[in-house]
Each structure stands twice: as C-alpha cells, then as structure tokens.
Amino acid sequence: MALVLVTGASTGLGLATAAELADRGHDVVVHARASVRVDGLDILDRMRGVVLGDLADPEETVRVAEQANAFGRFDAVVHNAGTMNDPHTMPVNVLAPYLLTASMPLPGRAVFLSSAMHLSGRPDLDPVLSGRGGSYSDSKLLITAFALALAARHPGTRSHAVDPGWVPTRMGGSSATGDLVEGHRTQVWLATAPEKDIEPRSGGYWHHRAVRRPHPAARDAEFQQHLLQALHTRTGLALPDADAAG
Structure with missing residues (x-):
C-alpha cells in the first residue's frame, strides 16, 4: 500500500481524495490549514496522520514539509490545496507546491491540481518574482507548467497535472455543474494505479482519466x-537532485 500526502484535505476534493485512498487501504497523511479545520472529521481515525500549516505563508509551508518528513518518503503527494483569494492565489497555488517539493524527498509520484481555466492564463513570471498580481488562471497555468517541468527533469518522480472540472465544492460553489466523485478519482488513480495502466507514465495533463492538451506554454x-x-x-530553495527520487 502507498504512503500518500494530500494537501488541503479538510473539505471538498481533498477530503474526498483522502477518504477514497484510505478506503482502498492506503496510508494517508492529510494536511489542513489549522486543527480546527479537521476537528471532528469522522475520517481521521482512518488516517496515518495530520500535518498543519497555512500554505499562504512560506515559513508555515516549510514547517508543513518538516512535519510531513517525519513520516518518511512519500510514495505520492497530491497537491490539492488551492484558492481563488487574490492575495493568496500565487502563494497557495504555485509557491506552496514548489516549496513542499523542494523541502521534501521527491516522492514516487506527484499530482498537481490544475484547472481548465489555465488555458486562459498568461505565461507571466512577474507575479512569482514580485509576489503581486496574477489571476487564478495564471496560477493554474504556472502550476501545470511546474508539474510538467518536474516530470521532464526528474524522471524518478511520475508527475502529472489534473483538471478536476468545475465541481460543487466550497471554492467551486453550489452552481458548479461538475461531478464531485469524478472530480477526485483521477487523483487517486494517478497516485496509486500500476504504472503500466497510466500512459503517459509522467508529464500528463488529465481530465477524468483522459489526457488533454495543456496550454502550449506549459510544455x-x-x-x-x-x-x-x-x-x-523567489523561495531561495532549489529542487532536490534528480536522483533523489530514485
């Protein structure tokens, strides 16, 4: 069974992802912004553990990584946490996944939540460098590009980006037309399925277990x-050496 970290797992797609992984017998570590976010969740007794920290804060993000490292090297990390809150969009959606990746041993697999909205994003790096500006669409283009960059440069880590669809979570809203169940199943599959069942084995952009064409800049x-x-x-941290995931 796999040891899997799921960020932003107190609600919505992250919670659904963690619950299904646990139902399948995997060892799951869930991340939440604060303990109050997970207090009382009935799935906690099925989890391997919990790590806490605000991913909008780089220092707290590094502390999340330190907590996670106490569990050992992960077989898979599902970077589910995300926000559409403008001041925090780049820190949570882009910087936090990078910081976690740079602060932990590279996992066997990495799954990054993208969005179809990344197709209207701008390949502009100024928001990363300045910490100002950048839309949700921009952030999802950047994290999709990062997922594919990780796949290309670190073949020991199978890295993918996933568009879960517009689903009725707290962020998506009650009017969302997507399927919440289908919205998390691709992440579970990419994190745990036999490698022979996933093609491409790394560097894919997926929607409901089907490969889609990402924004040209992402590739x-x-x-x-x-x-x-x-x-x-921006962070002062480099990614681990390529052989660190071997």
Whole structure:
C-alpha cells in the first residue's frame, strides 16, 4: 500500500481524495490549514496522520514539509490545496507546491491540481518574482507548467497535472455543474494505479482519466526553465537532485 500526502484535505476534493485512498487501504497523511479545520472529521481515525500549516505563508509551508518528513518518503503527494483569494492565489497555488517539493524527498509520484481555466492564463513570471498580481488562471497555468517541468527533469518522480472540472465544492460553489466523485478519482488513480495502466507514465495533463492538451506554454521547455529559476529565486530553495527520487 502507498504512503500518500494530500494537501488541503479538510473539505471538498481533498477530503474526498483522502477518504477514497484510505478506503482502498492506503496510508494517508492529510494536511489542513489549522486543527480546527479537521476537528471532528469522522475520517481521521482512518488516517496515518495530520500535518498543519497555512500554505499562504512560506515559513508555515516549510514547517508543513518538516512535519510531513517525519513520516518518511512519500510514495505520492497530491497537491490539492488551492484558492481563488487574490492575495493568496500565487502563494497557495504555485509557491506552496514548489516549496513542499523542494523541502521534501521527491516522492514516487506527484499530482498537481490544475484547472481548465489555465488555458486562459498568461505565461507571466512577474507575479512569482514580485509576489503581486496574477489571476487564478495564471496560477493554474504556472502550476501545470511546474508539474510538467518536474516530470521532464526528474524522471524518478511520475508527475502529472489534473483538471478536476468545475465541481460543487466550497471554492467551486453550489452552481458548479461538475461531478464531485469524478472530480477526485483521477487523483487517486494517478497516485496509486500500476504504472503500466497510466500512459503517459509522467508529464500528463488529465481530465477524468483522459489526457488533454495543456496550454502550449506549459510544455515549452524554455518557459519551464524560466519558471523553475523564478521559483528558486523567489523561495531561495532549489529542487532536490534528480536522483533523489530514485
């Protein structure tokens, strides 16, 4: 069975992802912003553990990584946490997944939550470097590019981006037309399915277990490199060596 970390797992897709992984017998560590977010959740007794911290705060994000590292190297990390709150969009949706990846041993698999809205995003790195501006769509383009960059540069980690659809979570709203069940099943599958069942084995952009074509910038090697450099510059942390996931 796999050891899996799921961020933003107190509600919505993250909670559904963690619950299904646990139902399938995997060891699941759930992340929440604060203990009050998970107090009383009836799934906690089925979880391997809980890590806490606000992913909008880089220092707290690094502490989340430190807590997670106490469980050992993860077989998979599902970077589910996200927000549409403008001041926190880039920190939570882009910087936090990078910081966690740079602060932990590379997992066997990494799954990053994207969105179809990334297709209207701008390949603009200024919000990463300056910490100002950038839309939700921009953030999802950047995290999709990061997922594919990780796949290209670290073949020991199977890295994918997922569009879960517009689903009726707290962020998606009650008018969302997507299927909440289908919205999390691809993440569970990518995190735990036999590698022979996943094609491409790394570097895919998925929607409901079907490969889709991402924004051209997300697959552009030069843009990926500029993004990694910008994230390194902004955070002061580099990704682990490629063989760290072996």
